[in-house]
Amino acid sequence: MKIEKITNMKWLNIFNVSYKNKKGQDSNWTFASRKQNPVLGEELKPDAVVIVPIHKTPEGDKLVLIKEFRIPLGDYEYGFPAGLIENENNVDSAKRELFEETGLNLTKIIHVSPPCVSSAGLSDESVVYVICECEGTINKDNLEENEDITANSMNLKDLKNLYKSGSKLSAKCVPFLMTFIMNGKIEFNMIPWAKI
């Protein structure tokens, strides 16, 4: 396989790969990468962390979602707090991003997923899901200048209404919304993880 860099942008570039398909025919595949020089076949090094925050409140456990203006959509999207991993481990990144985007404090890690690929036909971007508990009061004190984000602590009824609302939703968030709605409760059963 031969990889060619098509663009020379700072944050995201397009690459074209020439390869022979399983029948030996010459083929091409175009993909986008946040890496300046991606190496095909290397181990996944997660680009970003996606935080699944269970908010411990006097009214019970809620799920924290953010409403963020997304330039590529030209619109707001509801999803989980998330961000690119800087020089830090996945858990520290989750603590930092959760605090920056919601003002909440991560108090307990429930599970950290293996790195997984956002959309492998489109890009080599990979993320880790960090399922955690958090406490505190939502605020906007720590948002970055370019971030237009409103965090919401949502109970099951809120999640159902959001799911039906027609608002733009994140594909990383929707499976968890389905799960909580189907199970009729916002809960992660932690016991099985020990058995995995």
Add this chain to the structure above:
Amino acid sequence: MKIEKITNMKWLNIFNVSYKNKKGQDSNWTFASRKQNPVLGEELKPDAVVIVPIHKTPEGDKLVLIKEFRIPLGDYEYGFPAGLIENENNVDSAKRELFEETGLNLTKIIHVSPPCVSSAGLSDESVVYVICECEGTINKDNLEENEDITANSMNLKDLKNLYKSGSKLSAKCVPFLMTFIMNGKIEFNMIPWAKI
């Protein structure tokens, strides 16, 4: 917001958006799109369908995952059968892709999600999740020439082993794997959907 097309590729292009952030400062955002001329702010028209197939077998319900060689990874990835939606509705697309990639027949639609965005910081790509039941025997008779795919019908133990294996996994698949592993069973409770 002003959008500029940076590349002129057939399947995927890079766009740069000039905009003023919430403090009125000039900013830029780069994203990738499968659309030749994306319109910021328009309704989501799903690019692809992601099928969550429950395989009805004599040994009980299993989950069908595919192992597919992904050029942008230069490696195999485990995920759900999926594909770009052609001139067809979401359910017909799911039936077609499931049959092409696994040889299985979609027998019952459990739920179709709203369109949701794969990775909104990176791209405007959106997908729908189609949760369904399927029957039949897995085969490779209907794969396209460029597809290097092996379908697997997996029970809970298989899913746990895969989750721990270090294999590259799809971010659209992992939340469902977590759910089934946490719940200790491969099952979607269909009743709540009627209540949504």
